[in-house]
Amino acid sequence: MSLITGLRDLYPHLGFDDRPLAASCDDGWLGILHAFLDDADKAMAAGGTFMIQQVKEKMGCLHIHYTTSDVAPDASRAIADAHRLASARSFHICEICGRRGRLSNFGGLWKVVCSEHADGKLGKGVVPFVGPLDADDSYSPEADSFVAARPTAAEFDAAPIIDGWVVEEQGESGSRPWLYGWFFGKPDIGDGEHGHTSPIVQMDDMVPPRWVRTGGRLYRLGMYYPPAEREIRYWVQKLSRRPVAYGAPPGGSDDIEAMLTFLRSSGRVRSMKVDRMEQSYRAEQEGYELNRGEG
Numbered sequence: 654m655s656l657i658t659g660l661r662d663l664y665p666h667l668g669f670d671d672r673p674l675a676a677s678c679d680d681g682w683l684g685i686l687h688a689f690l691d692d693a694d695k696a697m698a699a700g701g702t703f704m705i706q707q708v709k710e711k712m713g714c715l716h717i718h719y720t721t722s723d724v725a726p727d728a729s730r731a732i733a734d735a736h737r738l739a740s741a742r743s744f745h746i747c748e749i750c751g752r753r754g755r756l757s758n759f760g761g762l763w764k765v766v767c768s769e770h771a772d773g774k775l776g777k778g779v780v781p782f783v784g785p786l787d788a789d790d791s792y793s794p795e796a797d798s799f800v801a802a803r804p805t806a807a808e809f810d811a812a813p814i815i816d817g818w819v820v821e822e823q824g825e826s827g828s829r830p831w832l833y834g835w836f837f838g839k840p841d842i843g844d845g846e847h848g849h850t851s852p853i854v855q856m857d858d859m860v861p862p863r864w865v866r867t868g869g870r871l872y873r874l875g876m877y878y879p880p881a882e883r884e885i886r887y888w889v890q891k892l893s894r895r896p897v898a899y900g901a902p903p904g905g906s907d908d909i910e911a912m913l914t915f916l917r918s919s920g921r922v923r924s925m926k927v928d929r930m931e932q933s934y935r936a937e938q939e940g941y942e943l944n945r946g947e948g
């Protein structure tokens with residue numbers, strides 16, 4: 654069971670109120686659901702009423718039940734197409750983690766899982782399903798980048814890691830963002846060196862994201878730091894002229910106050926710049942306190 658909040662703001666044409674939607678499936682499929690809702694929201698911009706009745710896993714497949722009224726025929730068709738696509742995709746995406754999966758039978762219980770989750774607590778007596786998956790023969794997961802860009806569990810395990818990653822928009826308009834971070838296990842860059850990837854092709858839709866596919870390769874995403882904290886860590890690490898040790902936090906510790914003091918005393922970063930970093934960091938910390946208070 655997954656409780657999904659904030660749907661009214663994300664999809665203003667779909668008739669959601671403030672109540673969370675209870676989806677009777679695991680989190681690995683929420684990306685499929687959001688892609689469907691996004692398509693439906695675009696179609697409903699022309700007017701009419703759309704209501705989600707139920708979202709659930711049944712016989713291993715994602716079932717989305719909805720009703721519409723006063724909808725133009727082409728919008729109705731677009732939503733039906735998106736609905737078929739969502740259920741076709743669910744046969745190829747692990748319901749638990751969102752990586753590539755296949756329909757498997759666990760002693761009578763059907764579930765789409767990756768190889769890691771087929772070997773886990775569910776995995777005694779797994780029978781991979783072979784044969785026609787559903788009536789929609791026109792669907793090919795390899796031709797659908799939403800599915801094809803997802804790693805298998807084995808590819809994920811073999812991928813290099815980016816620690817302290819941040820998504821960075823590139824300057825030129827129309828170019829896709831890339832990631833900065835400290836790399837581990839990438840052949841052409843030393844372990845713990847800072848660098849950036851090629852442009853992002855697709856990123857994990859789980860929270861927090863665990864992988865990203867770029868033009869060149871797949872990466873596992875390691876530690877994440879909020880942007881202002883990350884910038885302070887970046888400068889302290891850079892001034893040390895050493896790569897990050899694997900498993901160690903960039904900047905050498907988790908004492909951000911000491912890092913700010915170090916940056917001021919180093920004389921190698923302009924004090925106005927350190928002031929700005931400190932202000933951003935304080936605001937960031939306050940933001941987290943506020944969020945915690947509301948939760």
Ligand SMILES: [Zn+2]
Binds near residue numbers: 747751
């Ligand atoms: Zn999985």
